[in-house]
Amino acid sequence: MATPRSSWPNEMARSSAASWCATMQTTTPSIDRTSAALVCLNQPTMPMLRRHCSIARLNGPPTILTAHNPPYYQQLIESCGFAKAKDWYAWWFADPAKAAARLRPLAERFRKRWPVTIRPGNLRNIREESRRLRQIYNQAWEKNWGFVPFTEAEFEFMTHELKQLVIPDFTLIAEVGGEPAGFILCVPDINIALRHINGRLTTFGLPIGLIKLLYYKSRTRTARLIALGVIEKHRRTGIAEMLVLRIVEDAMIKRGFTGELGLTLEDNFMINRFLEAIGAERYKTYRIFKRTLT
Structure with a gap:
């Protein structure tokens, strides 16, 4: 995803x-x-x-x-x-508690069998964390349709762009034997706050828009799960289930969030069935078009 x-x-x-x-x-x-x-x-x-x-x-x-x-x-x-x-599909989590109830038995069963450590992202060492996330991303998605590896410069740019939105509990890294094995990235939906300022941070020289932005940002309770990936050799060990459960419990239930997951390929049957099984609803479809030149 x-x-x-x-x-x-x-x-x-x-x-x-x-x-x-x-x-x-x-x-x-x-x-x-x-x-x-x-x-x-x-x-x-x-x-x-x-x-x-x-x-x-x-x-x-x-x-x-x-x-x-x-x-x-x-x-x-x-x-x-x-x-x-x-x-590509986007999914909606309307009932995080239902998802947690379905995930918890699976995650507990896998946790007893596999020595997986899950920790929040370290924003104080953002450059090193960015390197780890890029390593996981490029390995986890390398066989996906349309995949192009992120360069170091691209990933650093993306990290810089999202840094102001990232919450440590919303960014989790899974490690096996001290080596990165998977990660999950979720961010609050800043678009909700932006709608209230109508594209303006100031009015008559006063930072009215900025104040509104900060106010509504702090009250946003909708998030988007942007990426979930596990390196191929560590798949089917419950890492994905453990990561999603932590996000659902710590980010959604405790903080009162609902939100979107995606995007997933239409033919990624394994992840789509997984999301359906934990109660996510497919609510948007996006399309890439192509044209053969003659």
Whole structure:
């Protein structure tokens, strides 16, 4: 489960991405003339974080690091010759207590069999923690559709961007024998607070927007689970179950949070069945489109 990124050479050699200019209900793909030798064009995209097109289930406003668009975008994109490449799902946890009740027996059973240590992220040593998370991420997702390894600079940038939102209990690292084995990253949904300031931190020179932002940020009780990953050799040892249980118990139940999980690939049947089994509801679908160039 992850926030996907912008290109996927593992699946499509000689591919590129289209940017779009959309005004009202017209759209024009802007394609570099040098792409004539390409065999595939992928859309929609943005640097580092892939901008999906929301389709079908547009329930609620966008959460942090997710896209949102008018419903007619799907028709416009398809009218330009694009077809579905892959769908991604977002899930909603409406009842964390129910999830904890289902996870607890599984996690306890695995905990007795495997020596796993789970600790919160150390924000005082953010550079070293960033290195560990990047190591886990690149190994855990390397076989996923569309995966591109994070460079050190990219991951440091992402860490810097999210640092102000990260809460130690919401970022957990699993270790086996002192070595990183998995991690889970959850952040409060700052979008809820941002909606109250209407894009302005000041009014008539007064920091009214900033005060509102800080006020609503402290009262936000919605989070988004951005990433959950376990290195392949440590899978099926209960690490994922233990990580999710800790987040549900410590972040959601104790602090009164509900929230979104995602995104997951439509054909990642194992993680999708797992989320359904613990009571998560699939409530949004995002799509990546592709077009073969002839």
